[in-house]
Structures are given as structure tokens and as C-alpha cells.
Amino acid sequence: xxxxxxxxxxxxxxxxxxxxxxxxxxxxxxxxxxxxxxxxxxxxxxxxxxxxxxxxxxxxxxxxxxxxxxxxxxxxxxx
Amino acid sequence: xxxxxxxxxxxxxxxxxxxxxxxxxxxxxxxxxxxxxxxxxxxxxxxxxxxxxxxxxxxxxxxxxxxxxxxxxxxxxxxxxxxxxxxxxxxxxxxxxxxxxxxxxxxxxxxxxxxxxxxxxxxxxxxxxxxxxxxxxxxxxxxxxxxxxxxxxxxxxxxxxxxxxxxxxxxxxxxxxxxxxxxxxxxxxxxxxxxxxxxxxxxxxxxxxxxxxxxxxxxxxxxxxxxxxxxxxxxxxxxxxxxxxxxxxxxxxxxxxxxxxxxxxxxxxxxxxxxxxxxxxxxxxxxxxxxxxxxxxxxxxxxxxxxxxxxxxxxxxxxxxxxxxxxxxxxxxxxxxxxxxx
Numbered sequence: 001x002x003x004x005x006x007x008x009x010x011x012x013x014x015x016x017x018x019x020x021x022x023x024x025x026x027x028x029x030x031x032x033x034x035x036x037x038x039x040x041x042x043x044x045x046x047x048x049x050x051x052x053x054x055x056x057x058x059x060x061x062x063x064x065x066x067x068x069x070x071x072x073x074x075x076x077x078x079x
Numbered sequence: 080x081x082x083x084x085x086x087x088x089x090x091x092x093x094x095x096x097x098x099x100x101x102x103x104x105x106x107x108x109x110x111x112x113x114x115x116x117x118x119x120x121x122x123x124x125x126x127x128x129x130x131x132x133x134x135x136x137x138x139x140x141x142x143x144x145x146x147x148x149x150x151x152x153x154x155x156x157x158x159x160x161x162x163x164x165x166x167x168x169x170x171x172x173x174x175x176x177x178x179x180x181x182x183x184x185x186x187x188x189x190x191x192x193x194x195x196x197x198x199x200x201x202x203x204x205x206x207x208x209x210x211x212x213x214x215x216x217x218x219x220x221x222x223x224x225x226x227x228x229x230x231x232x233x234x235x236x237x238x239x240x241x242x243x244x245x246x247x248x249x250x251x252x253x254x255x256x257x258x259x260x261x262x263x264x265x266x267x268x269x270x271x272x273x274x275x276x277x278x279x280x281x282x283x284x285x286x287x288x289x290x291x292x293x294x295x296x297x298x299x300x301x302x303x304x305x306x307x308x309x310x311x312x313x314x315x316x317x318x319x320x321x322x323x324x325x326x327x328x329x330x331x332x333x334x335x336x337x338x339x340x341x342x343x344x345x346x347x348x349x350x351x352x353x354x355x356x357x358x359x360x361x362x363x364x365x366x367x368x369x370x371x372x373x374x375x376x377x378x379x380x381x382x383x384x385x386x387x388x389x390x391x392x393x394x395x396x397x398x399x400x401x402x403x404x405x406x407x408x409x410x411x412x413x414x415x416x417x418x419x420x421x
Binding site: 008039040042043046047048049050063 | 157158162185190193194196197200265390
């Protein structure tokens with residue numbers, strides 16, 4: 001599974017990356033988490049609110065900062 | 080299911096408590112100052128403390144209530160829906176709609192770039208996009224609450240109407256100037272690979288929790304600025320003589336409005352920090368137009384936002400943008416100083 005956190009560097013974007021890594025660890029998933037900071041790359045996903053979360057090239061979340069539990073549910077529903 | 084019910088019941092219980100508390104706030108704060116602290120009326124220190132003890136809970140209570148309501152209203156809007164609504168609208172209608180939607184669409188200045196790009200890519204004219212970007216930060220619920228709380232409804236309505244006019248006309252003029260060539264070249268080359276799927280509809284209870292979430296987030300972030308702003312305001316209220324500022328920034332000097340705007344641009348604050356200070360400016364003799372111009376310039380035109388926009392706009396366009404908005408604010412300020420007496 002490939003997870004991307006889209007965000008230009010605002011406080012919420014950093015938190016989302018942290019929360020995502022935590023969720024992946026707790027789920028013991030074999031997934032890579034990368035942060036995409038380049039605005040042109042971010043725009044390819046058509047998100048208008050950052051931070052956004054992309055799982056396997058699909059935008060699942062934008063403009064929100066979910067809690068670890070919610071994120072775990074979101075990620076496991078996707079796999 | 081029971082959790083969902085709790086949510087609504089809690090709101091129904093809290094609202095009457097809020098109303099009663101708010102109604103007797105002056106009595107409660109006077110009781111604390113005069114009975115509990117045994118302070119003598121009319122002293123500088125007493126007046127300062129009384130102002131502080133009354134204003135802080137008042138503003139915080141208004142803040143919680145209105146942010147909660149606006150938070151619920153905002154669950155019905157999103158940048159994606161706003162973009163859809165603006166697509167294909169004619170110029171002036173587009174400017175009006177963009178400015179109005181700027182008030183209710185959830186917006187954070189850190190998202191200004193993706194939002195700008197998303198609009199431009201959908202073919203929304205630059206001027207309409209600017210209307211949105213001017214209205215969104217300048218007219219927001221926090222500004223509104225504080226204006227109502229400190230100056231009353233009349234000033235709050237005036238602020239919204241004039242702010243809207245600036246957003247509409249500045250956007251209109253910017254479009255007429257045909258400035259597309261001053262947008263960074265890569266902007267028009269970016270193309271989205273996919274579109275977002277439809278959002279699912281929320282239940283009332285989910286919207287209530289979303290409102291609660293927003294209150295926690297915003298109040299958690301700005302309470303300290305409010306406290307500081309009111310503390311400065313309270314100090315000036317008690318210690319600075321009335322009409323102290325009337326000479327330099329009062330009605331007589333035509334240059335007071337442009338001066339206030341020039342001072343305001345580099346200053347960066349959110350509405351929460353600046354309004355208590357503006358309230359004191361007025362109390363000490365600054366005219367309403369000058370004070371409003373100062374406030375609009377501080378929260379509507381800010382250096383950090385300009386720096387963020389620099390990524391997508393060339394400096395010529397940023398210059399024109401700031402110039403047009405500043406000009407609009409000058410006009411509003413002058414109109415108030417000379418025509419309106421409140």
C-alpha cells in the first residue's frame with residue numbers, strides 16, 4: 001500500500017503526517033508513507049484544501065485532520 | 080444511536096444556560112470587582128479590571144456561540160462546491176457570488192494556493208477568484224462577533240457591507256485590467272489527473288459535532304490573542320485619557336485613513352487580536368472610518384498572505400492587487416469619516 005500526505009508545510013499538514021505514520025504502525029501494515037510538498041504535484045490530485053491524504057493514488061481525505069482511530073478505520077477499509 | 084441523541088440534547092441544555100449567563104454578565108462582573116475584590120469605583124485600576132472581567136467572558140461566550148453556529152453552517156459548504164457554483168458565471172455576478180461565498184466557505188490562508196489553483200483551473204476568471212480571496216479572510220465570523228460584541232450590530236453590518244463592496248469591485252477591476260500574464264507561468268500548465276468523488280451527506284448530529292470541533296480548534300488557537308487584545312484595550316480604557324488620539328487620527332486630518340492603512344499592512348494579526356485594540360482606538364477619539372480602515376488593512380492585507388501568493392503571482396500582479404484593495408479601503412474609510420456619524 002502506498003500512502004501520500006499532501007501538504008505544503010502548514011501545522012496541520014505536519015500533524016497529518018505524524019498521525020498517519022502512527023496509524024500505519026499501529027495497524028502493522030506494510031505501507032509506505034511519503035509527504036508530498038511540491039504544490040504542482042499536489043495540484044495533480046485536484047485537492048483544494050490541504051492537508052490531504054492519498055491512498056494508492058486515490059484522494060480519501062482533504063482539509064481535515066482526523067484522529068488516529070478514525071484514520072486507522074479509513075486505512076483498513078481501503079485495504 | 081444514543082450518542083447521537085446526547086449530542087442534540089446537550090446543545091438544547093447549553094443554549095438556555097448561555098443566554099442566562101450572558102444576560103447577567105455585567106451584574107456578575109460588577110459583583111466580582113466591587114464585592115469580592117472590594118475595589119473603589121472610578122479609580123483607573125478599578126475601571127481597567129472591570130472592563131477586563133466583563134469583556135473577556137463576553138467576547139469568549141459570543142465567540143463560542145457564533146463559531147459553533149458558523150461551523151454547522153459551513154458543513155453545508157466546501158471549496159469544491161463553491162468552485163462548482165462559480166463556474167461559468169458572468170463577470171459581475173461571479174464577483175458578487177464569489178464575495179458572498181467567501182464569507183461562508185471554510186477557508187484557511189494556508190490553503191490559499193491550492194484554492195487559487197483549483198479555481199483558475201476550473202476556468203473561473205482571475206477577478207472572480209480575487210473577489211473570493213479578498214472576502215474570505217476579511218469578512219469572517221470572528222471579526223463579526225467581536226464587532227457585534229464591542230460596537231453593536233450597526234457597525235458589524237456596515238463592516239460586512241463595505242467589506243463585500245471592496246471584494247466585489249476590487250475583483251471586478253482586477254479582471255478588467257486583464258492581468259492573466261502576471262500569473263506564474265506554470266499555473267496554467269498544471270492539470271489535475273483526477274477529480275474528487277462526491278462528498279457524502281452528513282446527519283444533523285454529525286454537523287453538530289463538526290461545529291463543536293471547529294469551536295475547539297479556533298477558540299483553542301485564538302483565545303490568547305483575545306486575552307492580550309482585551310488586556311491592552313482594558314489598560315488603555317482605564318489609563319489613557321479620552322480623545323487622546325483625536326488630534327492625530329481624528330476627523331480633521333484627511334491623511335488619517337491612508338496612514339492607518341499603511342501602518343496596517345505590515346502588521347499581521349487575526350481579527351481576534353486587532354478588534355479589541357480598534358475598540359480602544361475609537362474610544363480614545365479615532366473616527367470610525369479610520370478605525371475600520373485600519374482593521375481591514377490589518378486582516379485583509381497581510382504580509383504573510385502576500386508571501387504565500389508570491390508562489391503563484393508575479394510581483395506586478397501582487398502590487399496591483401494590494402493597490403486596488405488598499406484604494407477600496409481608503410474610500411470606505413473616507414466615506415465613513417465624512418458622511419456617517421455614529
